[in-house]
Structure formats: C-alpha cells, structure tokens
Amino acid sequence: MTPTHAKLPSLFDRWSQRLLVGAFLTFPVALALGNALAALCLVATLLSGNLRTQWRKVFLLPSAWAMLLLFLLVLMGTSYSSGPGSTALVHLSKYAKLLAGLFFVTVLFDAKTRRQCLYAFMAAMGFILASAYAGIFVALPWSATQQTGWGVDHTVVGDYITQSVMMSFFVLACLALVWKCTTPWTRAGCVLLALLGAVSITHMSWGRTGVFLLGSCLVVAGVAAAHGKKKLWVLGATVVLLGLVAASSPLLMGKIRQGWHEVQNHESNKYSSLGRRLYNYQSVVALIQQHPLAGTGTGSFDTEACRLNTRPEDCQEFGWHPHNQYLFFMVENGALGGLLFVALVASLFYAARRRSTPDQFLLLGFATALAADSLVNSPLFSARESHFFIFMMALLIAGPVIEQQTELPKATP
16 A cells, blocks of 8 residues: 555545534534535545444444434335325435434544534534624624514524524533633633523523423433432522523513413414424324334325324424424334334433543433423424434544543553
C-alpha cells in the first residue's frame, strides 16, 4: 500500500467526525443542512476503511441491538402493509434513521468528537434561546412566531413541541456540566443558562409537552444523581420548584386549564389537542385488538384510521400518526414492535448504570425524555424530533460525554 493510500482512511475518519459535528450544530436550526451533513458523514464513514472493526464494538452495546432489530422489523412490515406502498416507503425512510444512528456510533467512539458534538448542539440551542428572549422586544425575521412581549409563545424554529423537547435536554446538559466546572463563575454560568432554558419552556412556549418532559427529566435524573436520604430532599425540592414555576406562568396555567377542559369534553369535541389524542388512542387500541401479533404493516395507520372514521374529512385530521410511539409500533408492527421499542428505552436506562454521576444524570434524563415524549407524541417519526432523539441516542450510548474517561484505571499489584 502506498503512503497516499495509507492516509486515506484517516482522512475519511477526520472528515466523518467533522461532518457529524456540523450536523449536530445545524439540525436544530436548519434541518435540511443537517440532513445533508449527516448524509455526507455516512458516506465518509463507509469510505473510512475501518468500519468492520468499529462495527464489532457497536454490537457490544445492548441499545445497538434494539435499534437494529426495531429497524429490521419495520422493514419487514413493509411487505404486508395494508397501506399504499408510497406511504410505507415514507415510514421506512423515517425509521431508517435508527440504522443511520448505528453508523454515527462508530464515529462517536472518539471521545473528542463526542464532546464537540455536544457543544455544537448546545451552541445551536444557545442561539435559539437568545433568539427567544430577543423576541420579547423585537420580531426576528428567522423566528417562527412573529409576536413580541412577555407571556406569549416565542417559538424560533420548527414547532413549540420540538423546541421544548430540545430545550429540555439543553437544560439537562447545562446542569450536567456543573460537575465539570472548576470555578464558581463557570458553575454559576451553567446554572443561569439552565434557568433561562427552563423559563423559556414554562413561560415562553405555547404547549404542555415541554413542561411535562422537563419535570419528568429533572425528577428522575435528579433523584438518581443524589445519594442516600438526599434523594428525598431532591425529589421534594424539584417538585416544589416546578410547582412554583408553573404557578408563576399565566401562559402555562392557561394551557393547563384548557387541557383539563379538553379532557372533560373530549367525547363532544375530538378536534382539540387532547381530544384528538384521546380519540386516536381509542382508535389505535381497537386496531391493535384486530391485529395483535403482526400489526397492519409499516405505513398502514393512515389507511386503517380512515377505515374507522365515518367522515371522510376526518382521515386527514386523525391519520398520519397516533401521537403515541408505543401504540404506533404496536398497531403497525405488532406486539413485537411494541416490545422492541420498550427494550430500546429500557436499554438506555440500563446503560446509565455504568456511567459516572454527570453522564448518568444526562443519560437518565434523555431516556426519561424519550419515554415520556413517546406517551404523547411519535418522536421517532416526526422529522426534527426524530433527528434529535437518534442523534443524541448515538452520542450517549457511544460513551461518556461529560467525563471523558472511558474506563477505570487498573489497580497495580
């Protein structure tokens, strides 16, 4: 092999790492550019020459097996789908991100790349956070909502649910970095950013999902990070703090009251936010009972939901996805689909057991966010949400992010 050829694998390795960092930086704010950089990263990874060695390391991770088997099940589901072939291919292309995530893991075995990817994502979220607060005073041309003032929605990119999901992880990452900070000023800075991010969810977002996720993540991750009797103190303090924050937000309290009204009247008004979800859940359960083992096939929910609706105009309203990832896999891919997705979520909690405190805090918070968001949305199906969860899943299962030491030093005799 000539010296030039010998340098090619390392060259492609470096490019795959840089492209993946670029994808983490861009997908929160420019999804199309993030897609392009991620695709180029996959190409560079395939050309790197050491994929076989890295692939063996990937399948030492329980989460990797769950991701692969879930994708293969979705692929098999296209063969018997009751929906149109074009819709089945759309669904397959969305869940193909599970397979792409495994290739990203091979790049993220490099500790420096993991740290850079996390910081790149946080930089993008910092831009979104700064834009949200600037939107109080001036309507920014790149902001999704062009309204100013306090106590109104300030969504910058995508929709308010996606922004709140990503901002919840940003808050977790800021708190996890407190463990790494060496000076009081840097610790205070991380806490301040976390506080600003949390307030942007509770006081500046038109939605309840973000608050539900943020509260769940902080409770689970905070209690797990504490030791002994401190767990009770952390639990109580977190619940009280979230209650005080919620009570101080007229926007959030208004959404809570509206949500309660929607639940009470969901039978007479199935077109509200929670009314639509409850109606979808009833429809999905009925479909699962008809095809409990194999499901109705990948990309079939649209067709099956229309079959249950008596009004043709309701097909567009209640099709596409059922706002619950667990039920989504069960209705299209059967009981095994639901079990594999639960196994994937459980594997993330299991992986957190072997991490040091800050990385355990971060991974537990992420796993809780995925588990909680999947109760009210379809996060592996929605475009920007699926990017976030697959990218972060690959990042966090590849190794520690906050504490870069990958293994404990061996004791000398």
